[in-house]
Amino acid sequence: MSTLVDLHVVSLAERPDLEEAMLTMEAAWPEYIRPDPVLVDWAFDRHARHQLVVLDDGEVVARAASVPFAWDGDPGSLPDTGWDEALRQSMTDTYAGAHLNTLCALEVAVVPGKRAQNLxxxxxxxxxxRARREGYNDVVVAVRPSHKHTEPHVTMAEYAARTRPDGLPADPWLRVHVREGAEIVKVCPASMTIGGSLAQWRAWTGLPFDRSGPLVVPGALSPVMVSVEHDHAAYVEPNVWVRHRLTRP
Structure with a gap:
């Protein structure tokens, strides 16, 4: 257990009883963001010590999910299919007995009412x-920029390149990472792919989904592609890879 001033950080390896509270914690993910439950369950079971819960007086107020994998340190080799591939690569590398030298953060989420505390x-x-203490070389993150959904037609490359007059990223969540020492290394254009029938998308969003073509959906970082003729829609989410070096280059 570690402490953030008056807060406590524990892993699911230390407190397995907190798994349900961690998974059901209120967060800002849109309903249609649905990671593969089999891979998520595997990660929580096999790498419980990398699933962190932040407690405030016993209440879950934040969480950080991550998985280890083997990485050669070349930013170009970070997968273009970011979030999805990180989970698959972690499983492959774990079972192959590879040297797991990098920790990939899948999510850092805060209960909405607690965001003002810089949680x-x-x-x-x-x-x-924790990653530094365990000997990892880097923490990498396929970042979901917090304000990109307000400009879904702007490319992620253009959006991620925007800076303020002080040189920091214009996006608040990217800015948090850079302030914590990260470098923005590349866009992952297909970090997460979610497909479903039009009935599913209507249930997830409340929108009619009655025309083919690109559709702007609340919370989506890019338009959802709709095919009325084929009764399906697909959302491909771009993210931004950032690298936190834990050791000297």
Missing amino acids: SGRTLAALKE
Whole structure:
């Protein structure tokens, strides 16, 4: 267990009884963001010590999920299918007995009412500190920029390149990472892919999905592609790979 001032950070390896509270914690993910439950369950079971919960007076207020994998340190080799591939690669490398030298953060989330406490940055710092103590070389993150959904037609490359006059990223969540020492290394254009029937998308979003073509959906970072003729829609989410070095280059 570690402490963030008056908060406590524990892993599911230390407190397995918190798994349900961690998974059901209120967060800002849209309903249609649905990671593969089999891979998520595997990660929580096999790498429980990398699933962190932040407690405030016994209440779950933030979480950080991550998985280890083997990485050669070349930013170009980070997968273009970011989030999805990180889970698959972790499973492959774990069973292959590879040297797991890098920790990939899948999510750092804060209960909406607690965001003013800079819990996202503090939780990220706690994750990095644990990774450093365990001997990892890097923490990498396929970041979901927090304001990209307001400009779904702008390419992720253009959006991620925007900076403020002080040189920091214009996006708040990317800015948190850079302030914590990260470098933005590349866009992962297909970090997560979600497909479903039009009935499913209507249930997830409340939108009619009655025309083929690109559709702007609340919370989506890019338009959802709809095919009325084939009764399906697909959302391909771009993210941004950032690298937190834990050792000297």
